[in-house]
Amino acid sequence: MVIAGFIFISIGLAFNVIGCIGIIRLPDVYNRMQAATKCVTAGTCGILFGTFLVTGLNAAGAKIIICMIFILLTTPTAAHAISRAALKNGIEPFKKNGDK
Amino acid sequence: MRRRLALFIAALAIWMLLSWPPDSQHLLAGIAAAGLTALLCGDLFIDGTRLFTRPSRWGYFLIGYLPLFAWQCLKANIDAAWRILHPDLPINPGIVQIKTSLTSDIGLTFLANSITLIPGTMCVNIDKDKGILYIHWINVKAEDSETATRLIAGKFEPLLKKIFE
Structure with missing residues (x-):
């Protein structure tokens, strides 16, 4: 169980790192929000689930479950708020030159 | 009224998870806190309970x-x-x-x-x-x-x- 937990924590860390790379590599605010929501949701949920497997269902484990539910609810909401603010301020979405 | 009841149940559930493992003292404090929350902000809770x-x-x-x-x-x-x-x-x-x-x-x-x-x-x-x-x-x-x-x-x-x- 502990080993499985550490595997989940490692996967979560990898996804978080990929999300951070994405925030740097992708071109505009909307694409960056995509990287920030998708990879970081899986990354943070993976870390929390791994920690849950390590601790088991005790005082810490119950709080971890609440954290996972709140992250799944709040990450898309925050991304929606930021991208909506960008759209209302007239930031044009990035267009790729040439067809592919 | 229904909305306040739904908020009360949700708040109590979150309280009990936060104060895991459950016991009677936490339950009493939770009922008081959730009741106060439901009384004060019940009308802010979601529609369609x-x-x-x-x-x-x-x-x-x-x-x-x-x-x-x-x-x-x-x-x-x-x-x-x-x-x-x-x-x-x-x-x-x-x-x-x-x-x-x-x-x-x-x-x-x-x-x-x-x-x-x-x-x-x-x-x-x-x-x-x-x-x-x-x-x-x-x-x-x-x-x-x-x-x-x-x-x-x-x-x-x-x-x-x-x-x-």
Whole structure:
């Protein structure tokens, strides 16, 4: 169980790192929000689930479950708020030159 | 009144999880705190609390929606990681409009959140009166709104209609 937990924590860390790379590599605010929501949701949920497997269902484990539910609810909401603010301020979405 | 009761139950459940393992002292303090919360901000809680009393809606939610959502969420993460790590950045971003027939606040919230967490799409803006969602798509496959609606919301919308409408 502990080993499985550490595997989940490692996967979560990898996804978080990929999300951070994405925030740097992708071109505009909307694409960056995509990287920030998708990879970081899986990354943070993976870390929390791994920690849950390590601790088991005790005082810490119950709080971890609440954290996972709140992250799944709040990450898309925050991304929606930021991208909506960008759209209302007239930031044009990035267009790729040439067809592919 | 119903709304306050629903908020009371939700607040008490969160309180009991925060003070795990459950015992009688925490339960008493939790009833007091949740009661005060329900009294003060009960009218800020979500509309449509009658939905919680229908077992068939819970069934659709737990058996139909949650596994589909978890699978799509996993696929979304692998897809996003692949696009980010690919040397050529295979993206073709743009904003498309999709139509929805959901009207309730909570249904639209769940649809927008689901769209944000499925592969490649993110909800940017909602026009509730016209029933239009503005979606940022990292790899645009269809510009017109019928095809985009079918591709993006086709799986989720019928399920959410059964659950929340």
